[in-house]
Amino acid sequence: MSEKRNQVSRRQFLNYTLTGVGGFMAAGMLAPMVRFAIDPVLKTSAQSDMVAVADLSEISDEPTRIDWTIDQVDGWYESEVPKSAWVYKDENDDIIALSPVCKHLGCFVNWQGDESHPDQFYCPCHDGRYYKSGVNVPNTPPEEPLDEFEVRIDGQTLYLGQTKPHREA
Amino acid sequence: MLQKIYDWVDERVDITPLWRDIADHEVPEHVNPAHHFSAFVYCFGGLTFFVTVIQVLSGMFLTMYYVHDIENAWRSVYYLQTEVAHGQIVRGMHHWGASVVIVMLFLHTLRVFFQGAYKKPRELNWMVGVLIFFVMLGLGLTGYLLPWDNKAYFATQVTLEIAEGVPFVGEATKALLAGDPNIVGAQTLTRFFAIHVFFLPAALFALMAIHFIMIRKQGISGPL
Numbered sequence: 001m002s003e004k005r006n007q008v009s010r011r012q013f014l015n016y017t018l019t020g021v022g023g024f025m026a027a028g029m030l031a032p033m034v035r036f037a038i039d040p041v042l043k044t045s046a047q048s049d050m051v052a053v054a055d056l057s058e059i060s061d062e063p064t065r066i067d068w069t070i071d072q073v074d075g076w077y078e079s080e081v082p083k084s085a086w087v088y089k090d091e092n093d094d095i096i097a098l099s100p101v102c103k104h105l106g107c108f109v110n111w112q113g114d115e116s117h118p119d120q121f122y123c124p125c126h127d128g129r130y131y132k133s134g135v136n137v138p139n140t141p142p143e144e145p146l147d148e149f150e151v152r153i154d155g156q157t158l159y160l161g162q163t164k165p166h167r168e169a
Numbered sequence: 170m171l172q173k174i175y176d177w178v179d180e181r182v183d184i185t186p187l188w189r190d191i192a193d194h195e196v197p198e199h200v201n202p203a204h205h206f207s208a209f210v211y212c213f214g215g216l217t218f219f220v221t222v223i224q225v226l227s228g229m230f231l232t233m234y235y236v237h238d239i240e241n242a243w244r245s246v247y248y249l250q251t252e253v254a255h256g257q258i259v260r261g262m263h264h265w266g267a268s269v270v271i272v273m274l275f276l277h278t279l280r281v282f283f284q285g286a287y288k289k290p291r292e293l294n295w296m297v298g299v300l301i302f303f304v305m306l307g308l309g310l311t312g313y314l315l316p317w318d319n320k321a322y323f324a325t326q327v328t329l330e331i332a333e334g335v336p337f338v339g340e341a342t343k344a345l346l347a348g349d350p351n352i353v354g355a356q357t358l359t360r361f362f363a364i365h366v367f368f369l370p371a372a373l374f375a376l377m378a379i380h381f382i383m384i385r386k387q388g389i390s391g392p393l
Contacts, residue, residue: 029223032255032262033230039254075234075252076244 050159063111099147199392213277227263237362242317286390311365
């Protein structure tokens with residue numbers, strides 16, 4: 001045999017073949033399991049609809065806490081999950097619905113929660129504060145404004161949907 | 170690249186002898202199907218191990234969705250089968266593999282028995298093998314209850330009645346297995362789950378290690 005025809009030795013050929021076949025078998029075994037495990041990342045979550053939460057007559061220009069529940073399907077477990085929002089009418093009579101979740105570390109903020117700062121939202125965990133508009137007060141822990149709920153009004157009923165970043169964020 | 174990483178590690182901790190001991194060993198002629206086709210009977214031990222690896226892997230992945238609680242067990246299995254991508258395949262591997270592993274184990278046992286490979290000095294390894302067989306049956310038994318469907322429930326009911334039939338210690342055995350003297354329920358399911366995923370696999374891995382170390386020490390039995 002000439003040198004040219006002997007470039008791949010018998011040992012190398014067997015090595016490549018066995019590694020290839022073995023790799024193919026291992027991949028065939030593991031692929032379904034890996035896809036199975038990463039399913040939550042690839043699943044498209046169904047956007048939940050707008051939920052009727054209050055009558056417009058309950059809303060003033062003072063932020064009011066509105067509580068409601070949504071039906072949540074979590075895999076095989078269905079439950080009602082409580083939600084809340086701080087809702088008020090701004091100077092243009094538009095409805096503003098702010099998420100109560102502090103943008104610092106996720107505690108719940110309260111309207112006028114701190115006596116020395118009336119007309120502000122206050123987070124008791126680290127003294128985070130927000131103006132009535134939801135914009136964070138500079139030099140307090142939060143670095144972004146509170147999230148806003150999607151708002152829809154149908155007749156006299158207020159509907160709220162998902163939260164989205166504040167319009168001034 | 171890979172060679173460089175290997176060399177870097179090998180230079181420091183000398184791993185070559187480790188894997189050489191495991192991977193580099195002679196296959197005698199009488200065990201090689203290329204020489205005598207009838208030597209294929211030697212494959213069943215390896216196949217048992219291969220299916221066991223599949224069982225361990227698919228079982229690990231199934232626990233990402235499975236819940237061992239009587240309210241949720243069946244629903245979580247139904248969910249992973251119907252909603253999760255490849256859920257049917259992964260659960261199918263575990264379900265059918267559980268039967269295949271017993272078949273392979275049995276064929277391996279037949280080969281060792283009819284070739285007389287269990288004889289001195291390998292009788293100790295035969296005993297370890299029999300223990301592995303019992304552990305495998307235990308895994309099958311405890312795994313059968315986990316889907317918490319009708320078949321699972323009533324099969325376990327029967328199993329526990331059989332355990333109760335043992336003289337003197339029967340009732341205590343049943344209570345120990347079921348977690349309650351009379352009820353097959355919440356406590357039974359959590360117990361069977363714990364036994365299925367922690368206790369028996371630990372015993373299985375230890376026994377398999379002993380089994381394989383002994384094979385390597387004593388070598389494969391000679392030709393007939």
